[in-house]
Amino acid sequence: MTPSISSSKEPTSTILQEEYDSGAEADGLANQRDLEIFHPLLNHNIFRIVESNQTALLIGLKEKENVYLSGIFQLQIVKGGIKYNNVHYNASKQIITFWHPLSNSISGIQSSHYAGWEEEIFIDNSYKTLITEELNDYPCILRIRNAPVEGLLDCFKLYKDVRFLWKIRDCQAKNITSRDQTFDILTEYVDDFSPLEISTQWSAAIENLNMIHRNESLDVRIMVIGGKNSGKSTFLKLLLENFLHGGSSMEMTQQELLYLDLDPGQPEYSHPECISLTEINSSEKVLGQDLNQAFKKIIKQLYVGMPSPQDEPTLYLEKVDKIIEAFENESFVGTSLLNLPGWIKGFGLNILNHIIKQYKPTNIIILESNNTKQYTDSLQIPDYFETALHNKYKPSISTLKANSNSNKDSTLQKQSKFQPSQIRIFKMLALFHKTQQDIYNLKYDFHPLVTKAPVQISYGNSPGICGIQMLNEFKNIHPDDLQSALEGTIFGLHRVTNDITRHSSLKGTFPLLQEKIPNMEYVTLMLLHSIDAQNCIMNVYIPEYMITELKAAEHVEWVITRGKSETPLCEFYPPNKLFWEIEPPFISTQRRKKYEHIWKVRRNVKRRGHHLK
Numbered sequence: 001m002t003p004s005i006s007s008s009k010e011p012t013s014t015i016l017q018e019e020y021d022s023g024a025e026a027d028g029l030a031n032q033r034d035l036e037i038f039h040p041l042l043n044h045n046i047f048r049i050v051e052s053n054q055t056a057l058l059i060g061l062k063e064k065e066n067v068y069l070s071g072i073f074q075l076q077i078v079k080g081g082i083k084y085n086n087v088h089y090n091a092s093k094q095i096i097t098f099w100h101p102l103s104n105s106i107s108g109i110q111s112s113h114y115a116g117w118e119e120e121i122f123i124d125n126s127y128k129t130l131i132t133e134e135l136n137d138y139p140c141i142l143r144i145r146n147a148p149v150e151g152l153l154d155c156f157k158l159y160k161d162v163r164f165l166w167k168i169r170d171c172q173a174k175n176i177t178s179r180d181q182t183f184d185i186l187t188e189y190v191d192d193f194s195p196l197e198i199s200t201q202w203s204a205a206i207e208n209l210n211m212i213h214r215n216e217s218l219d220v221r222i223m224v225i226g227g228k229n230s231g232k233s234t235f236l237k238l239l240l241e242n243f244l245h246g247g248s249s250m251e252m253t254q255q256e257l258l259y260l261d262l263d264p265g266q267p268e269y270s271h272p273e274c275i276s277l278t279e280i281n282s283s284e285k286v287l288g289q290d291l292n293q294a295f296k297k298i299i300k301q302l303y304v305g306m307p308s309p310q311d312e313p314t315l316y317l318e319k320v321d322k323i324i325e326a327f328e329n330e331s332f333v334g335t336s337l338l339n340l341p342g343w344i345k346g347f348g349l350n351i352l353n354h355i356i357k358q359y360k361p362t363n364i365i366i367l368e369s370n371n372t373k374q375y376t377d378s379l380q381i382p383d384y385f386e387t388a389l390h391n392k393y394k395p396s397i398s399t400l401k402a403n404s405n406s407n408k409d410s411t412l413q414k415q416s417k418f419q420p421s422q423i424r425i426f427k428m429l430a431l432f433h434k435t436q437q438d439i440y441n442l443k444y445d446f447h448p449l450v451t452k453a454p455v456q457i458s459y460g461n462s463p464g465i466c467g468i469q470m471l472n473e474f475k476n477i478h479p480d481d482l483q484s485a486l487e488g489t490i491f492g493l494h495r496v497t498n499d500i501t502r503h504s505s506l507k508g509t510f511p512l513l514q515e516k517i518p519n520m521e522y523v524t525l526m527l528l529h530s531i532d533a534q535n536c537i538m539n540v541y542i543p544e545y546m547i548t549e550l551k552a553a554e555h556v557e558w559v560i561t562r563g564k565s566e567t568p569l570c571e572f573y574p575p576n577k578l579f580w581e582i583e584p585p586f587i588s589t590q591r592r593k594k595y596e597h598i599w600k601v602r603r604n605v606k607r608r609g610h611h612l613k
Contacts, residue, residue, distance in 0.1 A: 036110075038067040040173040040185050047134060049127055049143075055178060056145035058130070059185075060138030061111035068108050068195060070100045071166045071183030072147045078123045078131070080140035081112040084287065085196075085238050086203055087246045090115050093122050097147050099290035101165050103418040105196035105234070106186065107288065111140035146182045151444035152293065152430065153182055158446045159429055159570050161422045168193060202235065205400055209363060210242045213335045218390045220335040223359060225352060225376065226367030228342035230402035233268060235367065236337050237289065243335060244282040255282040258299075258336040260327060262320055262355070265307035266420060268339055269296050271525060272428045273565050274492075275319055276301040277326050284439075292427050295439050300326040301522050303492030305471075305563015307424060312471065313347055317354055324358045333389060344375045353380045360385035361395055367402040425568050428490075431525060432571075435544045445544070448574040454529045454539035455547060457558070460511050465538065466496070467504045467513040467559040474562060479508040483531050486510075490527050490567050491560040493542065494520040500557065509533050513559070520559055523550070527567060528560075 038061065040046050045060045058078070061067060075098055077091040085107050089096070091114055100106050121131060123143065135141050156163035171177070172187040186193050213220055222239065226232045244255055259278045261270045269292060270276040277299045286294045302319045309316035327336065338359055344352060356364070356379070366376050376399075386392045429446070436443035458464035468486075477485050496517060504511040527541040542550065 036064050036066050037188050038065050038185075039187065040067075040176055042176050043134075045135075045138065046176055046185075047130060049130070051124075051145075054145060055181065056143055057176070058127070058135065059142045059144060060135040061140040061142065063111060063139055065111045065140075066108035066188070067142075068106050068186040068188060068193065069098070069144070069183050070102050070106060070168055070186055070193060071181075072100075072149050072152065073098050073181075073183040074145050074147045075109070076122070076143040078141040078143050079119070079121050079138075080114050082140065082142070083110040083112045084108075085241050086198060086206065087241055088112055088115060089245070091120065091122055094285060096285040096287060097294070099286070099288040099294065100183075101289055101291055102168060102193055103165060103291075103423055104289045105194045107196045109142070111138075113139065144183065146180075148440060149182065149293070149442045149444075151435075151446065152442065154444065154446045155426060155429055155433075157576070158433075158448060158574055159425060159568065160575060162418070162426050165418065165426065196234070198238065199401065201400055202238070205365065205398060206235075206238055206242055209239060209365075210246055212363065213243050216335075219333050219387070220363065221338070221359060221361045222335065222363045222365065223338040223340065223356070223361045224365045224367065225340060225344070225379070226342065226402055227344050227369065227372040227375075230342065230367040230369060230372070232342065232367060233263075233266065233289075233339065234403075235365065235400075236268070236339055239337060240280065241287060244280070245285075256280065256334060258327060258330065258332050258334070260323060260336060260338040260359070262323065263339050263341045264304040264309075264316075265341060265424065267292060267427075269298065270301055271303075271431060272424060273305055273307055273563065274301050274303050274522065275323055277323050277330075291423065291430070293430060293442060295437055295442075299330070303494070303522050303525075303561055303563065305492060305561060305565055309341055309343060309348070309351055311564055313351060315471075317351060320355060321358060324355075327359075328388070331389065344372060349375060349378055356381055360387055362390070362393060364395055364397045366397065366399045368399050369402040372402070428525075428565075428568055429570075431543055432527060432541060433544075437545045443545075448576075449527065449541045449571050450529075450574075452541075454541050455551075456537050456539055458536055459538050460506075460509060460536045462499075462501075462557050463555050464558065465511075465560055466557045467500050467511050467517065469513045469517070469559060469561040471563065475512070479510075482508055482510055483533055486528055486562070487530055488528065488567055488572065489562060490525055490565040491562050493523045493526040494559045494561060495523055495553070496520055496557050496559050500559065509536055517559060525565070526560060527571070 038045075040059075042048075047058045049056050049058055059067060061080075075096050076094070077089060079091050081088055081090045083089075121128060121141075123131065131141060153166050155165075166182065167184045168186065168191055170192075171184045172190045173185040177184055188195060209222065224232045224235055240257065240259070243257060257280045259269060259280055261268050261276045261278060264270070264273045264275055267274060267276070269278040271292070279297045279299055281297070284294075300323060302322060304316060304319055306312060338355075338361070340352070340355065341348075362385075364381065366379075368376055381395060381397065384392050384394055430444065432449060433444050433446050434442065435445050459468075460466070474485070497519065500513070500517055503515055503517060504513050506512075524543055524546050529539040529541060531538050
C-alpha cells in the first residue's frame with residue numbers, strides 16, 4: 001500500500017514577493033533591506049592587516065548586515081557573532097573554512113550578537129588598538145584570510161571554462177582584494193551572483209528535523225527525493241550544517257553523521273563517478289560547497305564509471321546495495337543522510353523504490369515541483385520498516401516546494417553560468433592534479449599530465465595489474481583493437497586480496513576478467529597513457545598525492561575497471577600550445593578526404609538498356 005503524501009504549509013513569500021497596500025510600508029521595508037546590504041569601503045568598514053606574510057582583512061558589520069564572499073577563505077569571528085544558513089556561531093579563536101563557488105548560490109554571512117555573558121575580542125593584542133579606535137562601533141567584526149589551499153584557482157590555465165568559478169569576473173570591490181587572495185567580496189544587486197534565500201517552509205522543515213535529530217535515541221535515516229535542479233544537495237547541506245553546528249554552546253558535543261552519497265554524476269564527497277559512505281564530524285568546521293575537495297573520512301567507496309544510472313541501471317543498483325550493506329554493518333546509532341540522483345522518471349522510479357526499501361528511511365523529504373508531481377505520486381513507500389536497531393516504525397513523509405531560490409523575483413533570478421558537465425570536468429581535473437591532501441593543507445599543480453613522466457606498472461602477472469574488467473558492450477572488442485581502445489582512457493583502480501587468475505583469460509597479452517570479482521577495494525581513478533605490449537607494461541597517471549602510498553603497497557594484485565568515464569580533452573590537448581610543433585598524442589588534426597571511409601553499395605538496379613523489348 002502506498003501511503004498518502006501530505007504537503008506542508010505553502011512557503012511564506014520573501015520580502016521581494018510580498019504585496020503591500022501601503023506604499024509607505026513598502027518603502028520602509030525596502031529601506032530596511034537596503035540597511036542589511038554590506039557596502040565595502042576600505043579603511044572605513046574594511047581594514048587590511050598583514051600576518052605571517054599574508055594579507056588578511058578585518059571587516060566590521062552593522063546589526064543584521066549581510067556580507068557575501070565567493071571563493072575559498074578562512075573566517076574567524078573576532079567580535080560578536082554571525083548567522084550562516086540559520087545557524088549561529090559565536091566569536092572565538094576558532095577558524096572556519098568556507099567554500100563558495102559561483103556555480104552555486106552564495107550564502108550570506110549575517111552579523112549577529114554574542115551569545116554569552118561576557119563579550120570578548122578574540123584577536124592578537126597588536127590589532128586591538130585598530131579595533132577599539134576604528135571598528136569599535138561595529139557589533140560584529142570578522143577576520144578573513146586565504147584558506148590553506150594552494151593552486152586550485154589555477155585550474156583555468158588547463159580548462160578555461162572554470163576561470164570564474166571561484167572569483168567573479170568584474171567585482172565591484174576589486175580594489176579591496178588582491179590577485180593573490182582566493183576570495184572576493186560581493187555586493188548584492190550589483191555583482192553577478194545568486195544569493196541563497198532559504199524559504200520559510202524550508203526553514204521550518206529543517207528546524208523540525210533538527211529537533212528529531214537531537215531528541216531521537218535510536219537511529220534517524222533521512223533521504224531527500226526530487227528531480228534535477230530541485231535543490232536536493234542544497235537542502236542536505238543545510239541539514240548537515242544545522243545538525244552538526246546548530247545547538248547552543250552549552251549542549252554542543254562532538255557529533256558524527258553518516259552520509260550515503262549515491263549520485264555519481266554530482267557527488268558531494270565521492271570521487272568523480274563514484275558513490276560512497278562517508279563519516280562527517282562536527283569538529284571539522286568546513287562550510288559551503290567544497291566540490292569534493294575538502295578532506296573527509298570515507299568508509300567505503302565504489303566506482304560506478306558513469307555519471308547517470310540511466311547508462312547501466314542494474315550495475316548501479318548492485319553498487320548501491322553494497323554501500324547500504326556497508327552502512328548497515330556500521331550499526332550506527334545516530335543520524336544518516338542519503339543523497340540521490342535526480343532521475344525520477346520511467347525506470348528511475350524503480351530505482352528510487354528499490355533504494356527506499358533497502359535504506360528504510362525514518363524521514364522522507366520530497367522536493368516537488370509542477371513538473372515532477374506526477375512522478376513522485378507514483379512512489380511506492382511501504383507502510384512500515386524494521387531494522388536491527390529500530391523496531392517496527394512508520395516513515396514520516398513531508399512534501400516541500402522544490403528549490404528555495406525559486407521563490408525569488410524572476411528579475412533577480414540568475415541562471416547558473418556553469419553546466420553540470422563543466423563541474424564534472426573540474427572535479428576530474430582537480431583529482432588528478434592534487435599533489436597534497438590532509439586535514440590542514442591542499443595543493444594542486446595544473447601543468448598538463450602529458451608533460452610529466454607517467455608511473456609504470458606491469459600487467460598480466462602478480463604483483464601488478466592481474467585483471468581488466470570492462471562493461472559488457474566493450475567485451476567483444478577484437479584483440480588487435482584492444483590496446484588502442486584502452487589507451488587514453490580512465491579506469492577505476494582496485495586492490496584485491498584473493499587470487500583472481502582463475503577468473504581471467506588472456507586476450508592477446510591482456511588479462512580480461514570473465515566474471516565480477518567480489519571484495520574489490522576501490523583506491524582511486526587512473527588515466528592510462530600508453531601500453532608497452534611487448535614488455536607488458538602500462539604507463540599510467542594517478543593522483544600525485546597517492547603515488548607514494550601506492551608504491552609502498554608491494555606484493556599487491558590490482559584490478560582496473562573500465563566504465564564510461566570520459567578523459568578531459570585538455571589533458572591531451574592543453575590550451576597553451578604545448579603541441580604547436582609536434583603531433584599531439586591520441587588526437588588527429590588531419591581532415592579526411594571527401595569520400596574517405598565512406599562505403600556506397602551499388603544497388604542492383606536494371607537500367608533502361610537492360611530491359612527486354
